[in-house]
Amino acid sequence: MSTVLLLLGAGLARGAVFALFALALVLIWRATRIANFAQGAMAVTAAYVAYLVLIGTGSFPLAVVVVLLAGAGIGVGVERGLMRYLPTASPLNAIIVAIGVVMVLTGLLGILFGADYKPISVPFSREPITVGSLAIVSPYTLFVFVVIAVVVAGIGLLFTRTSLGLAMRASAFDEEVARLNGVRVVRMRTLGWMLSSAVGGLAVLLAVPTELGLNPHSGDLLFVNAFTVAIIGGLDSPVGAVVAGLGVGVLLTIVTTLWGATVGPIAILLLLVLVLLLRPQGLFSLRKARLA
Amino acid sequence: MTQPHARATTVSAIALALAGALVLSSCSTPGAAEQPGLTDTSVKIGTHQPLTGPAAASYAPISAATAAYFDYVNDQGGINGRTIDYIVKDDGYNPATTQTVVRELVLDDDVFAILGGLGTPTHSSVLDFLNDNDVPDLFASSGSAAWNQPEKYPNTFGFQTDYVTEGMVLGQHISDEFGGKTVCLLGQDDEFGTDVQSGLEKILGADGLAEVQTYSVSNQDVSAQIVAMQAAGCEVNVLATITGFTALAIGTAAQLSYFPQWVSSSSGADYGPLAGYLGDAAPLLLEGFISDNYLPDASESDNKWIELFQDINDKYNKGAPFNGSVVYGMAMGYLFAEALLHAGKQPTRESLITAVQSGELKGSGLVPLAFSKTDHNGYVGAGITVVHDGVQASTGERWVRDGDKVVAYDKPPVELLSGGVPSN
Numbered sequence: 051m052s053t054v055l056l057l058l059g060a061g062l063a064r065g066a067v068f069a070l071f072a073l074a075l076v077l078i079w080r081a082t083r084i085a086n087f088a089q090g091a092m093a094v095t096a097a098y099v100a101y102l103v104l105i106g107t108g109s110f111p112l113a114v115v116v117v118l119l120a121g122a123g124i125g126v127g128v129e130r131g132l133m134r135y136l137p138t139a140s141p142l143n144a145i146i147v148a149i150g151v152v153m154v155l156t157g158l159l160g161i162l163f164g165a166d167y168k169p170i171s172v173p174f175s176r177e178p179i180t181v182g183s184l185a186i187v188s189p190y191t192l193f194v195f196v197v198i199a200v201v202v203a204g205i206g207l208l209f210t211r212t213s214l215g216l217a218m219r220a221s222a223f224d225e226e227v228a229r230l231n232g233v234r235v236v237r238m239r240t241l242g243w244m245l246s247s248a249v250g251g252l253a254v255l256l257a258v259p260t261e262l263g264l265n266p267h268s269g270d271l272l273f274v275n276a277f278t279v280a281i282i283g284g285l286d287s288p289v290g291a292v293v294a295g296l297g298v299g300v301l302l303t304i305v306t307t308l309w310g311a312t313v314g315p316i317a318i319l320l321l322l323v324l325v326l327l328l329r330p331q332g333l334f335s336l337r338k339a340r341l342a
Numbered sequence: 343m344t345q346p347h348a349r350a351t352t353v354s355a356i357a358l359a360l361a362g363a364l365v366l367s368s369c370s371t372p373g374a375a376e377q378p379g380l381t382d383t384s385v386k387i388g389t390h391q392p393l394t395g396p397a398a399a400s401y402a403p404i405s406a407a408t409a410a411y412f413d414y415v416n417d418q419g420g421i422n423g424r425t426i427d428y429i430v431k432d433d434g435y436n437p438a439t440t441q442t443v444v445r446e447l448v449l450d451d452d453v454f455a456i457l458g459g460l461g462t463p464t465h466s467s468v469l470d471f472l473n474d475n476d477v478p479d480l481f482a483s484s485g486s487a488a489w490n491q492p493e494k495y496p497n498t499f500g501f502q503t504d505y506v507t508e509g510m511v512l513g514q515h516i517s518d519e520f521g522g523k524t525v526c527l528l529g530q531d532d533e534f535g536t537d538v539q540s541g542l543e544k545i546l547g548a549d550g551l552a553e554v555q556t557y558s559v560s561n562q563d564v565s566a567q568i569v570a571m572q573a574a575g576c577e578v579n580v581l582a583t584i585t586g587f588t589a590l591a592i593g594t595a596a597q598l599s600y601f602p603q604w605v606s607s608s609s610g611a612d613y614g615p616l617a618g619y620l621g622d623a624a625p626l627l628l629e630g631f632i633s634d635n636y637l638p639d640a641s642e643s644d645n646k647w648i649e650l651f652q653d654i655n656d657k658y659n660k661g662a663p664f665n666g667s668v669v670y671g672m673a674m675g676y677l678f679a680e681a682l683l684h685a686g687k688q689p690t691r692e693s694l695i696t697a698v699q700s701g702e703l704k705g706s707g708l709v710p711l712a713f714s715k716t717d718h719n720g721y722v723g724a725g726i727t728v729v730h731d732g733v734q735a736s737t738g739e740r741w742v743r744d745g746d747k748v749v750a751y752d753k754p755p756v757e758l759l760s761g762g763v764p765s766n
Contacts (some may be wrong), residue, residue, distance in 0.1 A: 053569050056598070060565045157394075163397035169584065171621050188597060261562040262586045262619055267396045271560060307566040311558035312531045 057303050062293035063191040065299020066198045067257045071276035072201065072291035074250035079285045080222045081242020086278075088251050090269030091155040092128060096121035096251030098159060101264050103169060110172050114197070117251040125247030125298045129240050159266040167263030169336070170255075195255050200251060202292055209288075218242060262298070278318055284332025294333060320337065346736035362662060377690050378612035379454035381424075385682065387690070388429040390440050390459045397435035400615070401460055403448035403662060404483070405430045408458065409673025409687075411651075415675070417765045421682045422689075429453065432733060435460075437467040444468040448477055448522055455480055455694060458501065458674045459483075461476075462486040472743045473497045478694045480681065481674055481720065485609065486533060488716045491634075497711065499698055501674060501720040503636045505534055505582070508607050509541020510636045510725045513742055514748050516578055517545055518604060523603075526553040528567055528591055530583060538582035538607055544746050557587055564590050581606040589619035592627050605632040608724065611643055612666030627734045633734075634724035636707045637673050638755070639732045640665050646758040647706050662766045671708045680704065680764040700725040704756045711741050723751055 074093070078086045086092075100117035103108060128151060136143045174189040209215035212342075220228040221238040229235050257272055258264050280297050283290025298318055305317040325333060343395060381388035391405040392398050409428050416425040430450055431443035440459070445455045448471070455478035459465040463483040469488070472479040473495045481501035482489045485508060489500035503511075516525055525546060529535025535556055543550055553574040555567040568591060571579060579602045581588050588610035595601065609632030617624035638645045643652070654663050662668065672688045684697035697703070699715045712719040721741030727734050741748040 053573055057566060057569060058564065064563055086529055160394060160398075164403055165394065167399050167619065168412075169621050262590065265396070265399060270396070271562075300562075303563075303566050306561070307570060309566070310531065310556050311561055311564075312556065314558065315560055 057307060058300065059188070059191055062296055063194055063260070064302065065300070066194055066273060067253050067277045067295075068270070068276050068299055069292045069295025070198050070201065070256070071253035071272050072279040072295050073288055074246045074253065075276060075280045076283075076285060076288050076291045077205070077246035077249060078230030079219060079280075081246070082222075083135075083141075084144045084240050085285070086127065086246070087145050087273075088151035088155070089246070090254075092247050093121065093272075094264070094266060094269040095155050095159060095248065096124055096289075097254040097258060097264055097268065098163060100255050101170060103168065111139040112289040114252065114255065117255045118248045121248035121251030122244040125243035125245070126250075127320030128247070129243035133243070134239070139179035140286075147230070156167055156266045163266070165266065165324070167265045168261040170258045171217035172259045189261065197252070197256065198208055200209060201252065202288070205245070205249075205288060214241075220230050245269070274337035275318065278322050280332075282333060284335030287332060287334040290332055290334025352589075354596045354646055357632035367746035376750075377454060378426075378452040380689065383423065384420075384425045384427050385454050386427040386429065386451065386739035387455045387457050387678070388431065388444075388451060388453040389457050390431050390433040390443050392460065392464075392465065393430070393432035395434035395436070397461070401435075401667070403460075403665070403667040404460065404671040404674070405661060406657065406659055407651075408675040410654055411672040411675035413658040414654045415679055415714060418761070419657060421679050421764065422687050423680075426679070426743045427493070428457070433464055433519070438463040439463050441467050441471070441534040444471065448472070448475055453477070453735075454689075454691065456486075457481060457678050458483045458671075460484070460604070465489075469495050469498055471636065476691060478691050478698075480694075480698065483670075483674070484490055485537070485607075487537065489720075492716055492718050496720075497695060499718045499720065502670075503634075503676070503709075503721040503724050504610075504719055505607065506544075507636055507722070507748075508609075508717075508724060509543075509580075510545050510743060510748050511541075511630075511726070512538075512580055512605055513545030513550070514540040515632070515739065516542075516580070520578045520603065522577050523577040524552045525550060525580065526555070526571050526574060527551050527580045528555045528557065528564070528571065528583060530587070531556040531558050534584075534607075534609070535582045538580070542580060545748070546752070551580075557583070559584070559587070562586075562590060563593050567591075568594045568600065568652040569597060569600075570637055571595075572598060576602055576604045577607060583607070583610040585610045586614045586619060589616050590612075592631075593620055593623075596623070596627055606629050608635045608666075611635070611727075611730075611734075613639075613729060614663060614665030615667075617732075628729045629731075631729040631734075633727050634667050634668075634719035635727050635736065636709055636724045637666075637710065639668050639727055639734045639736060640669050642735050647762075650758060650762045661725050669761075675710075676762060676764070677703060677705050683764045683766065706756055706758070708736065708740055708755050709751055711752075723748060725752075 076087055078084055096117050099120035100113040102341045104113040172190055217233045218238045221233050221235040225235050254269050258268055278289055279294045283294030302314045306314045367586045392401050402493050412426045433440040433443050438652050458481050461482040464489055465482045479498040481499055485502050485505040487504055499693045527539055536736055553571055553576055555570055557564050557567055570574055587605055592604060592728055638647050641650050651669055652664055655668055680703050681698050685694040685701050701714055703711055705711050707721050708725040709721050709723040712722040725740040726738050739750040742751045
């Protein structure tokens with residue numbers, strides 16, 4: 051029983067990070083209709099900035115704040131410096147430029163920090179929290195849940211309860227009408243990039259302590275998994291990203307336990323194929339899929 | 343009437359003389375057929391290594407160390423008066439890229455030989471090309487059994503102890519020291535894991551492993567596997583894992599307050615990097631950690647080889663972190679220098695292969711090399727090392743493979759002679 055709970059906890063913790071990163075992809079998709087292939091590399095760059103702060107000050111909470119700021123800054127940089135000049139005729143343009151951004155950022159990080167893993171240790175006990183004799187969840191996992199819950203709730207409130215959120219949704223929904231109504235669409239787009247990039251950076255920073263360490267490629271697999279999660283949940287649905295993220299995390303852990311590690315990624319891809327066949331717009335999307 | 347004919351004869355005579363002169367001038371060593379990459383003063387060799395990408399963290403230091411060793415040898419005048427020009431090409435651990443860069447090395451750079459091409463999936467993709475082109479393919483870097491197929495790949499040779507033998511050595515040690523305990527395995531989900539498993543089962547019996555778990559390098563969460571091993575009551579856990587995953591396994595288990603005896607294959611047992619991954623808790627978590635090794639351990643500072651390699655590392659490798667990868671890279675360089683020496687004053691690709699197969703190469707390891715006409719494996723056994731107070735050192739216990747069993751080996755390890763530059 052304790053084993054099952056622990057595995058469930060581990061699955062949910064991993065799923066929560068997938069969810070957060072998928073949320074970043076959804077945010078940018080909603081704001082700009084761009085599938086941001088550079089999300090991983092941008093997030094890792096932000097995490098390196100936070101890593102420097104962590105080394106300098108030893109404060110993990112401060113690093114969390116810094117990763118959000120650095121992420122937002124990188125988002126502004128990429129959008130204002132690059133993305134806004136792209137012709138929007140074909141979605142391929144943005145994808146190819148984003149892949150270029152990945153190569154430049156990964157290369158720069160490699161030059162500056164080297165290819166080795168930089169371990170990030172967190173100020174939490176390594177022992178699981180126990181109820182009676184049952185080991186339930188590790189304190190760090192709990193911390194990850196809390197942070198992610200706060201961020202998701204904050205984004206939910208922003209979009210549904212504030213005029214800024216309304217303006218952002220309006221410009222994503224119909225640029226021209228929004229502009230006619232006085233919404234500064236270009237600024238909303240930049241804000242979307244900032245928000246998305248900050249959330250992505252946070253996801254990487256939270257994921258790294260459970261892995262080997264920070265490396266220029268730390269975001270690669272997370273990006274692939276989270277992209278799958280975002281498609282499963284529906285690229286324009288924040289709720290979908292969160293639910294699909296948690297579901298995929300648990301699925302991955304269960305499959306690994308039952309059939310071995312090799313089968314895990316295959317199970318996720320199978321799920322993706324099923325969703326694309328049966329409900330191509332994603333499980334939680336409100337719109338019809340764009341088929342053309 | 344005869345004049346045009348005479349003129350033609352004169353012209354062709356001059357052309358012939360010119361051509362002859364050209365042939366002579368390009369052939370600096372009359373009598374010997376021209377060898378690719380070889381001059382009177384240098385020999386050019388190449389390798390493919392992961393210098394970028396996810397595998398670079400663990401493996402990029404190896405070729406840097408080999409290059410440092412060759413710089414040292416070159417400063418001492420080289421081998422038989424030839425300096426070694428070592429070209430390292432980045433393949434990012436991607437077999438498709440390996441094929442491209444190895445073709446460049448052989449066809450554009452005209453290398454004399456390939457040395458220490460790294461990785462099983464990567465190097466497997468160029469075996470046919472190298473053997474079809476008669477390029478000596480020395481000391482491929484992984485413990486795959488694929489390097490030892492002298493009939494099919496006469497030019498290819500291994501270097502490190504193969505994974506099956508490593509499994510047998512670890513199995514023998516476990517059976518001697520931990521008889522009656524529950525033994526389990528966490529292995530990589532490829533040949534590395536299955537070969538170590540087959541080695542263990544040769545010694546411990548087909549039912550000798552109570553639980554076999556696998557991991558995939560694409561997933562840095564091994565909690566499911568560790569929980570399963572804990573549930574199965576595993577007391578001695580063998581790891582056929584790369585270094586990062588050794589650390590993940592030990593760290594994850596510690597988080598579950600699970601402290602079995604860890605026994606690791608040499609590929610994932612290098613103390614320096616392990617301690618780096620595990621952070622402050624490393625000395626505690628790694629105390630008593632058992633592994634095998636066929637080369638002296640980096641932390642054995644009183645070993646002559648280690649002393650020399652550390653010295654070269656300081657002078658020629660910008661003082662890079664001194665660990666098992668550096669020892670591996672330099673031992674690789676030394677073995678090539680030895681092979682080149684034995685290939686003679688005017689080496690050819692054939693004489694290099696003959697030299698390796700001659701059985702005269704000693705290497706710098708704890709156990710002998712297997713090389714012969716019918717055996718292209720490298721080191722043929724391994725010693726046992728244990729971590730004690732943060733120092734990973736050989737216990738002196740050494741085993742060499744003999745068919746389906748291992749036998750104790752008690753000859754002294756190879757002595758360091760002539761400053762680590764092979765000479766006659």
